[in-house]
Amino acid sequence: MLVENQKLAEFAALVSSGDVRPFEGPLKVGVDLGTANIVMAVTDQDNRPVAGMTTHSTVVRDGIVVDYVGAVRAVRTMKAALEEKLGVALTKAATAIPPGILDGNVRCIANCVEGADLDVIKVMDEPTAAAAVLGIRDGAVVDVGGGTTGISILRDGKVVYTADEATGGTHMTLVLSGYYDIGRDEAEKMKLDASQEQAVFPIVYPVVEKMASIVKRFVDGRQVKDLYVVGGACCFSEFENVFEKILHIPTHKPNDCLFVTPLGIAVNQ
Numbered sequence: 001m002l003v004e005n006q007k008l009a010e011f012a013a014l015v016s017s018g019d020v021r022p023f024e025g026p027l028k029v030g031v032d033l034g035t036a037n038i039v040m041a042v043t044d045q046d047n048r049p050v051a052g053m054t055t056h057s058t059v060v061r062d063g064i065v066v067d068y069v070g071a072v073r074a075v076r077t078m079k080a081a082l083e084e085k086l087g088v089a090l091t092k093a094a095t096a097i098p099p100g101i102l103d104g105n106v107r108c109i110a111n112c113v114e115g116a117d118l119d120v121i122k123v124m125d126e127p128t129a130a131a132a133v134l135g136i137r138d139g140a141v142v143d144v145g146g147g148t149t150g151i152s153i154l155r156d157g158k159v160v161y162t163a164d165e166a167t168g169g170t171h172m173t174l175v176l177s178g179y180y181d182i183g184r185d186e187a188e189k190m191k192l193d194a195s196q197e198q199a200v201f202p203i204v205y206p207v208v209e210k211m212a213s214i215v216k217r218f219v220d221g222r223q224v225k226d227l228y229v230v231g232g233a234c235c236f237s238e239f240e241n242v243f244e245k246i247l248h249i250p251t252h253k254p255n256d257c258l259f260v261t262p263l264g265i266a267v268n269q
């Protein structure tokens with residue numbers, strides 16, 4: 001089931017147009033260092049999106065920084081571009097990590113942001129950030145990004161369980177590349193082309209089933225009544241239906257699902 005979220009739509013429009021919305025007062029900044037994309041989100045104190053930017057990235061893999069210098073450079077470049085548009089300096093930011101990664105890796109993610117001259121004021125779990133945008137108090141948020149499927153279960157507005165496991169959009173691309181005997185770049189392009197969804201979705205279907213089975217293991221016995229899927233790999237129109245079929249839990253997907261976690265990092269600080 002698709003759920004409409006106005007703030008997400010506003011943020012997505014700002015990212016694609018490169019525009020800045022007029023603002024007053026101090027700004028909040030979120031940096032999402034993902035396996036596939038680095039996203040910076042800027043909001044005002046009322047959590048209205050003000051500006052945003054996304055860059056394709058290969059500097060982080062499943063929450064682990066594999067190219068520190070590249071990561072710092074990318075965040076620096078994005079920060080400078082946003083500062084120029086906004087006409088103010090950005091000095092502090094929040095960031096996020098997939099649930100369950102080791103302390104040293106958490107530090108490493110924070111160091112990338114600090115290396116770009118942003119004081120890190122908070123490091124949160126990615127699905128927890130997403131829950132803040134969706135306004136969820138009860139249920140589970142599943143973030144299916146480039147590399148991993150992560151989950152946060154919330155009860156009465158509190159996170160009671162988090163977990164994360166490898167399997168994301170990258171795995172879909174690999175399966176597609178193998179099936180059609182094409183290179184990874186070509187497979188990625190094919191996957192992102194909505195007009196080819198009929199040729200793509202049946203081939204990546206087993207990967208979606210695998211993602212659902214990962215989530216099934218995490219939610220079993222935890223009385224989850226609603227599920228919310230976010231992250232780039234959820235973009236396929238039938239994605240949430242596969243989850244519902246396997247999990248027998250009502251599954252909701254917001255518009256612009258790629259941007260839920262990044263916007264949530266800015267909002268939830």
Ligand SMILES: Nc1ncnc2c1ncn2[C@@H]1O[C@H](COP(=O)(O)OP(=O)(O)OP(=O)(O)O)[C@@H](O)[C@H]1O
Pocket residue numbers: 032033034035036037038061062063144145146147148149168169170188191192230231232233234235236258
């Ligand atoms: N329209 C789309 N259809 C299918 N897949 C998509 C679409 N848009 C993006 N993706 C896939 O989503 C993934 C990126 O999602 P996202 O930006 O949420 O990941 P990430 O945050 O970089 O990764 P992670 O959270 O795992 O570290 C990529 O694998 C990309 O190919």
Ligand SMILES: [Mg+2]
Pocket residue numbers: 032034035126143145146231261
């Ligand atoms: Mg992510």
